[in-house]
Amino acid sequence: MLLHAWLLLVALTTLTSGLNPGVKVKLTQKGLEYGRELGIASIQQKLKTIKLPDVSGSQKVNPIGKVSYSFTNMHIINVGLPQSAVSLVPGAGIKLSIGNAYLSLNGNWRVKYLKFIKDSGSFDLSVSGLSITTTVAVNSDETGRPTVTGNNCVASVGSVTIKFHGGASWLYNLFKDFIAKALRSALEKQICPLVADAISDVNPYLKTLNVLAKVDEYAEIQYSLVSSPVISTTSVDLSLKGEFYNVGKHQEPPFIPNVFSMPPESNNMLYLGLSSYTANSAGVVYTTAGALSLYITDDMIPASSPIRLNTQTFGAFIPQIAKHFPGLMMKLLVKAAKSPVITFESSNATITATATVTAYAIQVNGTLSPLFVLNMDGSVSAQVFVRGTRLAGSVSLNEMDLTLGTSYVGDFQVKSLDRIFQMVLKLVIIPKLNDQLAKGYPLPTIGKMKLVNTQLQIMKDYMLIGTDVQFSG
Incomplete structure (x- = not known):
């Protein structure tokens, strides 16, 4: 709802009239900063809904050969967005940048190797150096009300640290880098769609504009x-x-x-x-x-x-x-x-x-x-x-x-x-x-x-x- 409020404020600044308008509106940098505070709080809540699908597969690990693995029941524990900024891009919209963000999640792991040996436990994954940039474009619909869309979103994960609990440490140390890479990719694919959804969710509220x-x-x-x-x-x-x-x-x-x-x-x-x-x-x-x-x-x-x-x-x-x-x-x-x-x-x-x-x-x-x-x-x-x-x-x-x-x-x-x-x-x-x-x-x-x-x-x-x-x- 806080992001909704911010984008409502932004959308308000799209109202226009003919060659010579009867009313003009100016949204200043101070207004954008207020919007940034509201928007970041809402995006943070949205990112907490990230749901990673179960990951399974096999990997050849020396010296024991093929190892089958699965990572299940993964869910977000915490999301932090400590640094953010908004800027105006003439002709394009409002750019929102988030830097040095972090999140953590946990889940369960299970492996099988040498055909009959099994091991399992839990794990914690920490992501740091997460960055997100997106542009909010504002247009109008057929009723003269504003609509908003998110464009050009880019999300990247800086570093991923994974810590396993239970089982044989020598085993999961052999393939933890591979798993961290797979989970990093899955996370990056989730972030931008969620940000776009958060922006699109605003459009029903824009219908409240007293046109x-x-x-x-x-x-x-x-x-x-x-x-x-x-x-x-x-x-x-x-x-x-x-x-x-x-x-x-x-x-x-x-x-x-x-x-x-x-x-x-x-x-x-x-x-x-x-x-x-x-x-x-x-x-x-x-x-x-x-x-x-x-x-x-x-x-x-x-x-x-x-x-x-x-x-x-x-x-x-x-x-x-x-x-x-x-x-x-x-x-x-x-x-x-x-x-x-x-x-x-x-x-x-x-x-x-x-x-x-x-x-x-x-x-x-x-x-x-x-x-x-x-x-x-x-x-x-x-x-x-x-x-x-x-x-x-x-x-x-x-x-x-x-x-x-x-x-x-x-x-x-x-x-x-x-x-x-x-x-x-x-x-x-x-x-x-x-x-x-x-x-x-x-x-x-x-x-x-x-x-x-x-x-x-x-x-x-x-x-x-x-x-x-x-x-x-």
Whole structure:
């Protein structure tokens, strides 16, 4: 499982998107070192499963002639992998090297010679100077998920020492070198297939990648793999699609991803760059779904507020409302007129939005009488943070501008309503928006992945998340 976790981390770095990705990921040397620690522990467990077949045959041994032998019930007692390293091979993958490894096993021996003389006992075999090298190649399957394979594995045994117990020492000393050579060959043939199996065993876990991550009833984010990673001598650099879609309807937004470059950071294991394209595609999705609209009634205004949603309050600024609709409660419909636009500048994220505000008087029979329609342009500052494996945030009002769209009650000074609508924004709309933003949006994850030591910076045209990673299970 530990090797699985490491290769899941490696595979995560293969997610890409088109010519200009919405999200980029960088796996650093520090991340590779963490993966090496996990991978070595898992390979060590895998090598403990080595099963050597019984060995039998005959050998001419001077001066006694032909000796028939068999070695049975061989099993691994211990495996040690004290030295290992990972390195990046541009264009090929990730090379794992293991050196000065050792293992030990024991078993039973039996010989027959001079046709009728038999002898038997047990033996211990120690292997030292074992070395293994293999390359992990990362590709993609038809679903856009990564797959891994082990390539170019080479295993060699440095020295083999065999110690026999029981029987006549003069006898087995005559052929122990031959037996050691045979067992060395059998071991070398076992190691690389086991390493390849350990790598292949990861692929079912790669199916846990949230290629299409559900956000809520309106939106999902696609993190599919569309091209191979770029492997340099210092990092694995990749690109993810990073695009929001309406649930069940994948329609591209009317703009393309902006170009941005990841900085050469190396303090964390993993870096994610999320562009303004990703955020703005979310704005298109929620606008298209009609989710950016809200009816506001008086019971949504805090009881302590002196401003109420009724014709008496509004009549103080627009007398004709109080005259023609006396003593009635009111309802406001705030609706996005177009998709909001999110911009990232150094240390600053801003959302600009255009909406319409339609005011209604609620008649005694429940019907709505339209009073006026305002055009509202505003901007908010966004604070963004990582919570678990989700990207969350909150906003605060910067500015708001109101203009009259349509009036059903005659001319009036729109400016006089600024105080009321700033209150509506601050006490109702922004808190509801913050409640939604606090739930967060899923980041690309694989398996039981945990982000630790996470920092987030707002850069030009993108957000940069630096994080370390832990896997469990």
